[in-house]
Amino acid sequence: MLSFPLDKVRAIIDRGRTDAKTHGGFRNPYRSLHPVSDEQPGLWLVGDRGVYLCSNGKLADGARPLIAYAEECDPNTCDDWFEVKRRTFGGDDGVEFLDAKQLEAIMAASPNATHLRVAFSSGALQLCLVERL
Template sequence: MFTFPIMAVRKVIAHGEEDAAANGGFRNPYYGTRPGEGEKSGFWLVGDEGVYIISNGKLAEGQKPLVVYSNECHPKGTDDWWDYKRRYFGRDDGIEFIDADLVVPSFDRNFGATYLGIRLTENDISFSLITR
Protein backbone atom coordinates (compact mmCIF):
# COMPACT_ATOMS: atom_id res chain seq x y z
CA MET A 1 0.00 0.00 0.00
CA PHE A 2 1.07 3.55 -0.70
CA THR A 3 -0.04 6.34 1.63
CA PHE A 4 -0.32 10.05 1.01
CA PRO A 5 -1.43 12.81 3.41
CA ILE A 6 -4.97 13.83 2.47
CA MET A 7 -4.06 17.52 2.62
CA ALA A 8 -1.28 16.87 0.08
CA VAL A 9 -3.68 14.97 -2.20
CA ARG A 10 -6.10 17.91 -2.03
CA LYS A 11 -3.25 20.30 -2.93
CA VAL A 12 -2.22 18.17 -5.92
CA ILE A 13 -5.81 18.13 -7.21
CA ALA A 14 -6.23 21.89 -6.66
CA HIS A 15 -2.90 22.61 -8.36
CA GLY A 16 -3.97 20.59 -11.39
CA GLU A 17 -7.30 22.43 -11.55
CA GLU A 18 -5.53 25.80 -11.35
CA ASP A 19 -3.08 24.80 -14.10
CA ALA A 20 -5.96 23.50 -16.25
CA ALA A 21 -7.89 26.77 -15.84
CA ALA A 22 -4.83 28.84 -16.73
CA ASN A 23 -3.48 26.70 -19.57
CA GLY A 24 -6.40 25.16 -21.44
CA GLY A 25 -7.40 21.94 -19.74
CA PHE A 26 -5.93 18.72 -18.41
CA ARG A 27 -3.04 16.66 -19.77
CA ASN A 28 -3.64 13.20 -21.15
CA PRO A 29 -1.91 10.67 -18.87
CA TYR A 30 -1.61 8.06 -21.60
CA TYR A 31 0.64 10.02 -23.96
CA GLY A 32 -2.21 10.43 -26.43
CA THR A 33 -2.85 6.70 -26.85
CA ARG A 34 -6.31 7.05 -25.28
CA PRO A 35 -7.53 10.51 -26.40
CA GLY A 36 -9.90 12.24 -23.99
CA GLU A 37 -9.47 9.60 -21.28
CA GLY A 38 -8.31 10.99 -17.95
CA GLU A 39 -8.46 14.60 -19.09
CA LYS A 40 -10.36 15.86 -16.07
CA SER A 41 -9.81 16.79 -12.44
CA GLY A 42 -7.74 14.24 -10.59
CA PHE A 43 -4.12 13.19 -10.34
CA TRP A 44 -1.71 10.64 -11.71
CA LEU A 45 -0.28 7.85 -9.62
CA VAL A 46 3.19 7.24 -11.03
CA GLY A 47 5.65 4.44 -10.45
CA ASP A 48 9.07 5.47 -11.64
CA GLU A 49 11.96 6.43 -9.41
CA GLY A 50 9.76 5.96 -6.36
CA VAL A 51 5.98 6.18 -6.33
CA TYR A 52 4.27 9.56 -6.30
CA ILE A 53 1.17 11.48 -7.25
CA ILE A 54 1.37 14.37 -9.67
CA SER A 55 -0.98 17.16 -10.72
CA ASN A 56 -2.50 16.78 -14.17
CA GLY A 57 -3.36 20.26 -15.45
CA LYS A 58 -1.74 21.47 -18.65
CA LEU A 59 1.43 23.40 -17.94
CA ALA A 60 2.81 26.62 -19.32
CA GLU A 61 6.28 26.37 -20.83
CA GLY A 62 8.84 25.91 -18.07
CA GLN A 63 6.19 25.23 -15.43
CA LYS A 64 6.40 22.09 -13.30
CA PRO A 65 3.57 20.00 -11.88
CA LEU A 66 3.14 19.45 -8.15
CA VAL A 67 4.62 16.10 -7.07
CA VAL A 68 4.08 14.32 -3.73
CA TYR A 69 5.88 11.05 -2.97
CA SER A 70 4.25 8.23 -1.04
CA ASN A 71 5.41 7.82 2.54
CA GLU A 72 6.74 4.35 1.72
CA CYS A 73 8.50 4.95 -1.56
CA HIS A 74 10.53 8.17 -1.71
CA PRO A 75 14.00 7.70 -3.25
CA LYS A 76 15.53 10.35 -1.01
CA GLY A 77 13.89 9.35 2.24
CA THR A 78 13.24 5.62 2.18
CA ASP A 79 16.17 3.19 2.06
CA ASP A 80 14.21 0.30 0.54
CA TRP A 81 12.14 2.34 -1.93
CA TRP A 82 13.31 0.31 -4.95
CA ASP A 83 12.25 -3.04 -3.48
CA TYR A 84 8.99 -1.56 -2.17
CA LYS A 85 8.13 -0.08 -5.58
CA ARG A 86 8.84 -3.37 -7.35
CA ARG A 87 6.82 -5.38 -4.83
CA TYR A 88 3.72 -3.17 -4.64
CA PHE A 89 3.68 -1.23 -7.92
CA GLY A 90 5.47 -3.62 -10.25
CA ARG A 91 8.79 -3.87 -11.98
CA ASP A 92 7.88 -1.62 -14.87
CA ASP A 93 7.29 2.10 -14.67
CA GLY A 94 3.68 3.10 -15.04
CA ILE A 95 0.99 5.69 -14.62
CA GLU A 96 -2.62 5.47 -13.52
CA PHE A 97 -5.13 8.31 -13.64
CA ILE A 98 -7.18 8.74 -10.45
CA ASP A 99 -10.39 10.74 -10.89
CA ALA A 100 -10.91 13.35 -8.16
CA ASP A 101 -14.56 12.25 -7.95
CA LEU A 102 -13.38 8.86 -6.66
CA VAL A 103 -11.60 10.23 -3.59
CA VAL A 104 -12.69 13.77 -2.71
CA PRO A 105 -16.26 12.86 -1.62
CA SER A 106 -14.85 10.35 0.88
CA PHE A 107 -12.44 13.00 2.22
CA ASP A 108 -15.39 15.36 2.69
CA ARG A 109 -17.36 12.75 4.65
CA ASN A 110 -14.49 11.61 6.89
CA PHE A 111 -12.85 14.67 8.43
CA GLY A 112 -10.89 12.56 10.92
CA ALA A 113 -9.00 10.69 8.21
CA THR A 114 -5.48 11.97 7.62
CA TYR A 115 -4.08 9.69 4.89
CA LEU A 116 -5.23 8.18 1.63
CA GLY A 117 -4.11 4.59 1.15
CA ILE A 118 -3.80 3.28 -2.39
CA ARG A 119 -3.40 -0.45 -2.97
CA LEU A 120 -2.64 -1.93 -6.37
CA THR A 121 -3.26 -5.45 -7.54
CA GLU A 122 -2.84 -6.89 -11.00
CA ASN A 123 -6.38 -5.87 -11.94
CA ASP A 124 -7.53 -3.30 -9.37
CA ILE A 125 -6.78 -0.10 -7.54
CA SER A 126 -8.43 0.30 -4.16
CA PHE A 127 -8.55 3.23 -1.79
CA SER A 128 -8.80 3.45 1.96
CA LEU A 129 -8.84 6.29 4.45
CA ILE A 130 -6.44 6.09 7.36
CA THR A 131 -6.44 8.00 10.63
CA ARG A 132 -3.04 8.44 12.29
Protein backbone atom coordinates in the same frame (compact mmCIF):
# COMPACT_ATOMS: atom_id res chain seq x y z
CA MET B 1 0.30 -0.54 0.62
CA LEU B 2 1.35 3.08 0.11
CA SER B 3 0.29 6.17 2.09
CA PHE B 4 -0.17 9.80 1.09
CA PRO B 5 -1.09 12.58 3.56
CA LEU B 6 -4.48 14.06 2.65
CA ASP B 7 -3.22 17.64 2.92
CA LYS B 8 -0.82 16.85 0.07
CA VAL B 9 -3.55 15.06 -1.93
CA ARG B 10 -5.79 18.14 -1.64
CA ALA B 11 -2.92 20.47 -2.60
CA ILE B 12 -2.17 18.43 -5.72
CA ILE B 13 -5.82 18.43 -6.81
CA ASP B 14 -5.99 22.21 -6.26
CA ARG B 15 -2.75 22.79 -8.16
CA GLY B 16 -4.01 20.71 -11.08
CA ARG B 17 -7.19 22.78 -11.28
CA THR B 18 -5.24 26.05 -11.05
CA ASP B 19 -2.81 24.95 -13.77
CA ALA B 20 -5.71 23.79 -15.95
CA LYS B 21 -7.53 27.11 -15.57
CA THR B 22 -4.37 29.08 -16.35
CA HIS B 23 -3.05 26.91 -19.19
CA GLY B 24 -6.10 25.51 -20.94
CA GLY B 25 -7.21 22.21 -19.49
CA PHE B 26 -5.97 18.93 -18.14
CA ARG B 27 -3.24 16.63 -19.39
CA ASN B 28 -4.07 13.08 -20.42
CA PRO B 29 -1.25 10.52 -20.04
CA TYR B 30 -3.09 8.11 -22.34
CA ARG B 31 -3.73 10.55 -25.21
CA SER B 32 -1.68 8.50 -27.68
CA LEU B 33 -3.55 5.31 -26.72
CA HIS B 34 -7.03 6.71 -26.08
CA PRO B 35 -7.44 10.23 -27.47
CA VAL B 36 -10.19 11.80 -25.40
CA SER B 37 -11.39 15.39 -25.44
CA ASP B 38 -12.97 15.33 -21.98
CA GLU B 39 -9.91 15.34 -19.75
CA GLN B 40 -10.89 15.95 -16.17
CA PRO B 41 -9.41 16.98 -12.84
CA GLY B 42 -7.57 14.29 -10.99
CA LEU B 43 -4.25 12.92 -9.92
CA TRP B 44 -1.81 10.65 -11.57
CA LEU B 45 -0.40 7.83 -9.48
CA VAL B 46 3.04 7.45 -11.04
CA GLY B 47 5.55 4.67 -10.60
CA ASP B 48 9.04 5.36 -11.90
CA ARG B 49 11.77 6.58 -9.51
CA GLY B 50 9.62 5.92 -6.46
CA VAL B 51 5.84 6.19 -6.42
CA TYR B 52 4.17 9.57 -6.26
CA LEU B 53 0.98 11.51 -6.92
CA CYS B 54 1.17 14.17 -9.60
CA SER B 55 -1.12 17.07 -10.59
CA ASN B 56 -2.63 16.79 -14.06
CA GLY B 57 -3.35 20.38 -15.10
CA LYS B 58 -1.66 21.61 -18.27
CA LEU B 59 1.60 23.38 -17.49
CA ALA B 60 3.46 26.38 -18.81
CA ASP B 61 6.50 25.52 -20.91
CA GLY B 62 9.26 24.31 -18.63
CA ALA B 63 7.02 24.15 -15.53
CA ARG B 64 6.90 21.08 -13.33
CA PRO B 65 3.77 19.56 -11.81
CA LEU B 66 3.26 19.39 -8.07
CA ILE B 67 4.06 15.92 -6.74
CA ALA B 68 4.00 14.07 -3.42
CA TYR B 69 5.85 10.81 -2.88
CA ALA B 70 4.32 7.91 -1.02
CA GLU B 71 5.68 7.96 2.52
CA GLU B 72 7.01 4.42 2.04
CA CYS B 73 8.49 4.96 -1.43
CA ASP B 74 10.30 8.30 -1.55
CA PRO B 75 13.78 7.99 -3.08
CA ASN B 76 14.82 11.10 -1.14
CA THR B 77 14.11 9.55 2.26
CA CYS B 78 13.74 5.76 1.82
CA ASP B 79 16.80 3.63 1.11
CA ASP B 80 14.63 0.69 0.00
CA TRP B 81 12.37 2.72 -2.32
CA PHE B 82 13.17 0.54 -5.35
CA GLU B 83 12.12 -2.67 -3.60
CA VAL B 84 8.96 -1.01 -2.23
CA LYS B 85 8.10 0.29 -5.71
CA ARG B 86 8.61 -3.16 -7.23
CA ARG B 87 6.49 -4.89 -4.55
CA THR B 88 3.62 -2.40 -4.75
CA PHE B 89 3.43 -0.68 -8.14
CA GLY B 90 5.40 -3.33 -10.01
CA GLY B 91 8.71 -3.41 -11.82
CA ASP B 92 7.61 -1.39 -14.84
CA ASP B 93 7.07 2.35 -14.90
CA GLY B 94 3.50 3.53 -15.37
CA VAL B 95 0.69 5.89 -14.50
CA GLU B 96 -2.85 5.45 -13.20
CA PHE B 97 -5.48 8.21 -13.22
CA LEU B 98 -7.42 8.91 -10.01
CA ASP B 99 -10.57 11.02 -10.47
CA ALA B 100 -10.57 14.16 -8.30
CA LYS B 101 -14.35 14.23 -7.84
CA GLN B 102 -14.38 10.67 -6.53
CA LEU B 103 -11.46 11.36 -4.19
CA GLU B 104 -13.09 14.52 -2.90
CA ALA B 105 -16.33 12.62 -2.22
CA ILE B 106 -14.60 9.96 -0.14
CA MET B 107 -12.56 12.62 1.68
CA ALA B 108 -15.75 14.54 2.53
CA ALA B 109 -17.33 11.32 3.83
CA SER B 110 -14.32 10.68 6.09
CA PRO B 111 -13.65 13.98 7.88
CA ASN B 112 -11.26 12.43 10.44
CA ALA B 113 -9.09 10.72 7.85
CA THR B 114 -5.49 11.87 7.54
CA HIS B 115 -4.07 9.64 4.78
CA LEU B 116 -5.00 8.10 1.46
CA ARG B 117 -3.84 4.48 1.32
CA VAL B 118 -3.36 2.71 -1.98
CA ALA B 119 -3.24 -1.07 -2.09
CA PHE B 120 -2.29 -3.01 -5.19
CA SER B 121 -3.66 -6.42 -6.12
CA SER B 122 -3.64 -8.39 -9.35
CA GLY B 123 -4.52 -5.67 -11.83
CA ALA B 124 -6.53 -3.51 -9.42
CA LEU B 125 -6.03 -0.56 -7.10
CA GLN B 126 -7.85 -0.21 -3.83
CA LEU B 127 -8.15 3.24 -2.28
CA CYS B 128 -9.10 3.83 1.32
CA LEU B 129 -8.80 6.62 3.83
CA VAL B 130 -7.31 6.10 7.27
CA GLU B 131 -6.83 8.18 10.38
CA ARG B 132 -3.34 8.17 11.80
CA LEU B 133 -2.88 9.41 15.31
